[in-house]
Amino acid sequence: MNTVAKLAPTARAVAMLGGDADDRALRLHLEGLSRVDAVGLEQRAAGFATRSIKTTSKAAALDTVIRLIDLTTLEGADTPGKVRSLAAKARTPDPSDPTTPRPAALCVYGDLVAVAIDALGGLHGDPDDGRIGVAAVATAFPTGRASLAVKLADTRDAVAAGADEIDMVIDRGAFLAGRYGQVFEEIVAVKEACFRADGSAASLKVILETGELATYDAVRRASWLAILAGADFIKTSTGKVGPAATLPVTLLMLEVVRDWHRLTGERIGVKPAGGIRASKEAIRYLIAVAETVGEAWLTPHLFRFGASSLLNDVLLQRQKLASGHYSGPDYVTID
Amino acid sequence: MTKDIQPQAPGTGFLDYAPAPESRDVVRLRSSYGLFIDGEWVDGHGAPFTTIDPATEERLADIASADDADVALAVAAARRAYDRVWSRMAGGDRGKYLFRIARLIQERARELAVAESLDNGKPIKESRDVDVPLVAAWFFYYAGWADKLDYAGLGANPRPLGVAGQVIPWNFPLLMLAWKIAPALAAGNTVVLKPAETTPLTALLFADICQQADLPAGVVNIVTGAGTTGQALVRAEVDKVAFTGSTAVGREIAKAVAGTRKKVTLELGGKAANIVFDDAPMDQAIEGVVNGIFFNQGHVCCAGSRLLVQESIHDEFIDRLKQRLTTLRVGSPLDKNTDVGAINSAEQLDRIRRLSDLGEAEGAERWSAPCVIPDKGFWFAPTIFTSVSTSSTIAREEIFGPVLSVLTFRTPGEAIAKANNTPYGLSAGIWSDKGSKILAVADRLRAGVVWANTFNRFDPASPFGGYKESGYGREGGRHGLAAYLKAGAR
Numbered sequence: 001m002n003t004v005a006k007l008a009p010t011a012r013a014v015a016m017l018g019g020d021a022d023d024r025a026l027r028l029h030l031e032g033l034s035r036v037d038a039v040g041l042e043q044r045a046a047g048f049a050t051r052s053i054k055t056t057s058k059a060a061a062l063d064t065v066i067r068l069i070d071l072t073t074l075e076g077a078d079t080p081g082k083v084r085s086l087a088a089k090a091r092t093p094d095p096s097d098p099t100t101p102r103p104a105a106l107c108v109y110g111d112l113v114a115v116a117i118d119a120l121g122g123l124h125g126d127p128d129d130g131r132i133g134v135a136a137v138a139t140a141f142p143t144g145r146a147s148l149a150v151k152l153a154d155t156r157d158a159v160a161a162g163a164d165e166i167d168m169v170i171d172r173g174a175f176l177a178g179r180y181g182q183v184f185e186e187i188v189a190v191k192e193a194c195f196r197a198d199g200s201a202a203s204l205k206v207i208l209e210t211g212e213l214a215t216y217d218a219v220r221r222a223s224w225l226a227i228l229a230g231a232d233f234i235k236t237s238t239g240k241v242g243p244a245a246t247l248p249v250t251l252l253m254l255e256v257v258r259d260w261h262r263l264t265g266e267r268i269g270v271k272p273a274g275g276i277r278a279s280k281e282a283i284r285y286l287i288a289v290a291e292t293v294g295e296a297w298l299t300p301h302l303f304r305f306g307a308s309s310l311l312n313d314v315l316l317q318r319q320k321l322a323s324g325h326y327s328g329p330d331y332v333t334i335d
Numbered sequence: 336m337t338k339d340i341q342p343q344a345p346g347t348g349f350l351d352y353a354p355a356p357e358s359r360d361v362v363r364l365r366s367s368y369g370l371f372i373d374g375e376w377v378d379g380h381g382a383p384f385t386t387i388d389p390a391t392e393e394r395l396a397d398i399a400s401a402d403d404a405d406v407a408l409a410v411a412a413a414r415r416a417y418d419r420v421w422s423r424m425a426g427g428d429r430g431k432y433l434f435r436i437a438r439l440i441q442e443r444a445r446e447l448a449v450a451e452s453l454d455n456g457k458p459i460k461e462s463r464d465v466d467v468p469l470v471a472a473w474f475f476y477y478a479g480w481a482d483k484l485d486y487a488g489l490g491a492n493p494r495p496l497g498v499a500g501q502v503i504p505w506n507f508p509l510l511m512l513a514w515k516i517a518p519a520l521a522a523g524n525t526v527v528l529k530p531a532e533t534t535p536l537t538a539l540l541f542a543d544i545c546q547q548a549d550l551p552a553g554v555v556n557i558v559t560g561a562g563t564t565g566q567a568l569v570r571a572e573v574d575k576v577a578f579t580g581s582t583a584v585g586r587e588i589a590k591a592v593a594g595t596r597k598k599v600t601l602e603l604g605g606k607a608a609n610i611v612f613d614d615a616p617m618d619q620a621i622e623g624v625v626n627g628i629f630f631n632q633g634h635v636c637c638a639g640s641r642l643l644v645q646e647s648i649h650d651e652f653i654d655r656l657k658q659r660l661t662t663l664r665v666g667s668p669l670d671k672n673t674d675v676g677a678i679n680s681a682e683q684l685d686r687i688r689r690l691s692d693l694g695e696a697e698g699a700e701r702w703s704a705p706c707v708i709p710d711k712g713f714w715f716a717p718t719i720f721t722s723v724s725t726s727s728t729i730a731r732e733e734i735f736g737p738v739l740s741v742l743t744f745r746t747p748g749e750a751i752a753k754a755n756n757t758p759y760g761l762s763a764g765i766w767s768d769k770g771s772k773i774l775a776v777a778d779r780l781r782a783g784v785v786w787a788n789t790f791n792r793f794d795p796a797s798p799f800g801g802y803k804e805s806g807y808g809r810e811g812g813r814h815g816l817a818a819y820l821k822a823g824a825r
Contacts, residue, residue: 035768037788040619050460052355052671060349255618290350291662298349 009230010188012264016228026180026225033224036216036252045248048287058283062318065282066093067127069103069311070135070271070304071335074142074239080115083108087119089335090132094315096331097322103311104300105133105165109141110158117162126164127300135165135205139190142209142238144169148186155193159202166194167205169238172212175222183222187229205233205271205304210249211241219249223256233269239306244274247284254292261293270297273306279317282310308335350662355671357459362450364536367397370405370559371542373412374552379405381560386535389456390668390677390712398535401558406527406567409556413498413525414572416553422495422523426482433478433521435548440471443544447537451509452668454536456677456713457631459669469793470513473811476795477517480816484522487816492823495523496598497574499819502565502588503538504580505531505679506634506735511579512538514810516555517795522819524575527556529568531580533680535559566591573597575819579636582733582759582804600808600818602636602800604733605761607782608754609639609790612747613648615766619788621652621659624739627764627790629663629675629717633737634683636805637762639790641730643750646743653721653741660704660717667709675737678713687715687736694720694729699740725756733759747772751779760802764790783809 010021017025053061071090073082086106094100104127106116116134117124125131136158140146146154155166168190174182187206194202206226210219223234234253237244250272257268270289276282282305289297297303312332320326367383369376381400388395401409421429440447447470448462457466485491499519503511508530519526530538538557545555558564562584569576569591578588579602592599609627611620627639644652668676678684695701699720708714715737723730723740730740744750754763763782765773777785783801786792793799798814800806808818 034617035614037616037619037768040616040622040788044619044622050464050671051352053352054355055353057349057351057353064349286349295348295350 009191009228013184013228021181021184021228023179023181026184027178030180030221030224033220036220038216041216041252042248045251045288048247048251048284048291051284051287053283053287059318059321061283061286062279062314062321063101064286064298065279065305065314066101066103066311068298068300068304070105070107070273070306071103071311072107072239072273072306072308074107074109074137078109078112080112083112083115084119086335087116089311089333091120091123093311094318095333096319100315100318102130102132104304105135107135107137107167107306110136110138110154110161110163113158113161113163133164134162135167136161136163137167137238139168141167141169142240144171145173148189151186152189152193155190159194159196163202165203165205166190167207167235169207169209170222170226172209175213175225176218180225183225184229187226187231191230203232204230205235205269206231207235207238207273209238209241210236211243216248216252219252220256223253224260227256227260227268231268233271233304235271235273235306237274237306239274242275245272245276245306247288250285251288251292254289258293267297267302269302269304271304271306276305276307277309277313279310279314282314352672356667357449357452357463357669357671359449359453359669362446362453364396364450367399368535368539368559369399370401370409371539371545371555371557372405372409373416373556374546374550379559381405381564384532384561386454386533388453388712389533389679390709392711395453395536398559400560401529401564401567403567406558406564406571409527409558410498410500410568410571410573412553413527413556416551417495417498417525420551421520421525421554424523426484426523429521429523430478430481432548432550433474433481433517436544436550437471437474437478439544439547440467440474443540444468444471447509447540449669450536450540452676454534455505455508456668456679458673458676459671460673461631466507466510469795470509473510473513473517473795477521477816480518481521484816484820487813487820489817489820489822493522493820494823496819496821497524498572499524499526499575499577500568500571500573501526501528501577502568502580503528503530505534506631506636508534509537509541512541514579514815515577518810518815519577519819520554522816524819525554527558527568527571527573529558529560529565532559532561575599577808577818578602585806598818600800600810601806602808602810603761603804603806604759605636605638605801605805606641606731606733606757606759607637607639607762607764608641608643608757609764610744610750610754610766610776611642611644611648611652612750612765612767612772613645614768616768616788617648617652617655620766621656623764623766623788623790624656625659625663628739629737630791632675632678632715634679634735635791637784637791639762639764640734640738640740641754642739642741643744643753644741645750646745649741649743653719657702657704657719660719663704663706663717665704665706665708665714665716675717678715678736681713683735684713684715687734687738690729690732690734691718691738694723694727694738694740697727697729699723699727699729725753731757747776751776755781758804761805762786
């Protein structure tokens, strides 16, 4: 614990728990959280779908969605060529309209981080400055079934290659078995591995894999646990397990970051990932964010979509708004 | 704990959704409406009145007023239709008419929803997603009963009562019509129905639907007018009086029919307790409290107008509730993003203002959601009163508006005692994650409907009705059918 004791999250967790962040203390704390009524949660999420976003609001929403996308490729068949193609898409999402905003980041496997950075060239940087970040999945993604040493090596490797953001997975097995202390310590250790030599750190997204946690109560506890351990972002899914992101699960995670903000004043990000393909669906997520935590969260540092095919659907809708008619899949570029 | 209530300034950012108005053109209103008697439109002999859009105060249509003679004419038409056609028709055939009406309601759903929002002031998302679908569901449900009356619980061959005089309120104009007409017709009765003075339009559109469905003349008669028309209907030669509305009027009706052979059902006011325990799923409980009192601008007889929250979570709960209320959108009922619409009438707005001012004068702490109120029309911002005691007027009297009175309790026993401490007993809500506690508390609440971890949910198969001053008789389900039947000859 000496190596991690200097980190703020652990100290803060100790203060909040009134003792070491061990299984017993964490269980008492997490099980004291308010429970979730599934029917009510899903009803509230369904309510967002009845919002009607038209004209100027729709145009603003579509641009916002693009700015919040982590353009993703996470296939065993990924090659430098595929990643360069993805980078080109991020640099120029719509060649027919240079005013189109760019996505927030590319999300790739750790071994392709250098290729992604190289392909982005001068556009690599902070999404807040209109540039594009590079995120790497790490910690034996997607299952997380490896020793801590391997997970940490995986993380350090990606950070050394220049990754701006690390998307780690939690050990769902340990979580479901009630070994909260282990999950906590792993996140803390990975967070530490995100630090670079100059003292700066890659931003840490913690993937809960909500499809494997199964219940909303478990999702709330896992979200809280990840934030306690120092997550900058909590993320729904790897995209490799169904169901991936759903609106009720994302709403629940937004409620957790809202509660954390009330308690500490600190803003944590949320990233739904996997399965969001249509603009209409993505706009519902924006509504959920705005009406739950507020519009302040609609920035790349606090909300992301993990998606690949979503971008082209948004571009089609964007073209339709400008021209008044639908074009078709041949009028947007594939990556 | 950091407080972070930051209402977004209007006109900035994503949350200021661009207008998304539902088209008014889907409903074509006539300039004036007569009475619907014996399958035809006839003139009324009382002084006509206008019905207005409460959101803009614009005139919508001129409406005929039925005097005593008009009402007698309508009752006579209903009697003829009862004797000659409807009571003799096979149940299965009555069911066919009701199924046809249900389908027509679905086909004309958008038109009915727009008309309802125009005349009543309720947001289109409620008339579209709640009112009209429930209206169709009610007709479908009772259509299915029409040929199965032997199983209604009154033994074999139960008989209809005859002609029913029905008086309905302005809060759910078309839905209350469905609650009244569907079971009455399924059981073989004919009806004369008086819609509320401020919301007659959808009942008049329903008359149109009866014609379209080829319903035999006189089975459904619609007489419009003010309170005097309702009084005439109650005194007329009807066999059954069904009323939904205020307790004061309900009491008058009970007096008027006392000693006659008329059967009565009354669905009156309420002051429901919504009880939130400290182990409640908090975010969902907040949604439920919002839905309980701000649904339909609080114009709901079973509204959860008294929030009983466990003292240990009071401050945090109210804090969060206020934050949630800042996201409610008050505005044009026809905008698809409106959450809270207009108050139905100037008279009702006066009552809400008077009782709210009284609440403040009696020492309760008032908080209203920050929202932009339109210049014209009748509006009242969603309002919460804290530090309310059981003796406060706003904890005892039905306000029938978007005003929530918050009280606290310490133990389940105290919650039950406070919830039951009201002359009313229509509905109640319980919020807890613990099933055994919910069942134990529900068992001791004296209210007709008790919702657990939800509120304001309706289903045609579920009976609805009150204890004490909330009235008697049940509507909905098999019980609702029994209110329009008597046991057959053995």
